[in-house]
Amino acid sequence: MSRKNRKKMDPRATWPQPVSLEERARILQFLEERFGFSPEIFEPYEFLATSKNYWLFVRTPYLGDLEKIKVQTAGLLFLRKVSGYLKPTTAALQRFGRYATKNLLELDRLTLDRLRLEKKIPIELEIEPGYVILKCEGQIWGCALYLPGKLISYLP
């Protein structure tokens, strides 16, 4: 890439802020109620917030020091705030989805391939509508939204 075509640093790049204890409790409650994630899994981590996202970042006494440098990203993009709901990211589920005990949807290869291709498939499930974790042949693939009668893929 020639020098003049190189990307410039985003001038808006700023540190996301650690969430309050109340906000953390709300996030953990959502993760436990929807997916059965034990809060202990996230004990070594902080949740950092930007306007539309929550990031997971290792808990460290160095956080204050690190805020002196200008960052592009901090930690793992974990949850997105979508129309008042929290949607876990593919990256978050591929890393932590194996600890989930609820709303884990096991698909066979054919159904997964169809969902990836068509993005939305008709399906009837005995679960409460909302986000689900997609699993296939032992591996966690990511997130989908179940609405009565249909499954919508959020796989990239």
Added chain:
Amino acid sequence: MAETFELADRYFERYQEIIPGYEKFLASLAEPLPLYFRLNTLKLKDPESVLRGLRRQGFEVEPVERVPWFFRVEPREASLGNTEEYYLGLIYPMTLSSSLPVYALEPKPGELILDLCAAPGSKTTQIAQVTEDRAVIVANDRRLDRITALVANLRRLGVACAVTTVYRGEQFPMEVSFDKVLVDAPCSGEGRYRKGYEGELLYQKEGRTNLSGIQKGLLVRAYDLLKPGGLLVYSTCTINPEENEAVVDYLLRKRQAELLSWEAPLPSHPGLTEWQGRPFHPDLKKAKRFYAHEIEAVGFFVAKLRRTV
């Protein structure tokens, strides 16, 4: 092609005295580089499902006994980037020797670590893996387009202990001091050269860059960013002593740095204490040279240093 072979032979002739088994080295350049990947243990501790999946797709996969979590793959000309295992972040394709700087760094949970030239992230993600996502890693690269690849790899592997920054390495802000700094410096890449397959020889490039000048600037800044007693690892994938021992020697003359010995999982040779009549600090024998034909991977140089004051 014959011309390429002759040029390469002539190019490496100047290293004839320092490369052990020189004829074998030259012969190895005619083969494409072996292909390896690291299993991402942040997601998976048992490799079986990955091995089964890759074998089903026609790959031959064997564990590397001397380097835990690394696997060698054939056919080596194939790409792992299109596999499901890659997409799910279960594997990180990287050359075997690229793991060596992290061995020298010995990262521990809780440490504040700077990876000064981090993109595309093989070593950053390896540090995260070794520390179970518990070190605090600042992964820096001077170019935003390279940071994009780094961020994608951190996300793909599910790393939550890293921040990414875009600074010129030699101007990284001094506001924060680190327990450990890794400088995997931009280099001429002679260690990855394979005739007609991979890499290019420095003299073939137009507008030669002053690489050793850049490397010296990076290393001195990296040292200055350490806490007293902090550890610094300098690595390149080149054979050229001007980019290796001469750079470390420069730091030893400018700062109170101390060279340390370290245990490597692959066969190595001591760093040089003299090159083309020019003496280097005698402790440079504690640095390690890894040659491509002996380790069946990219040739590497790794030096481990401590800030004394």
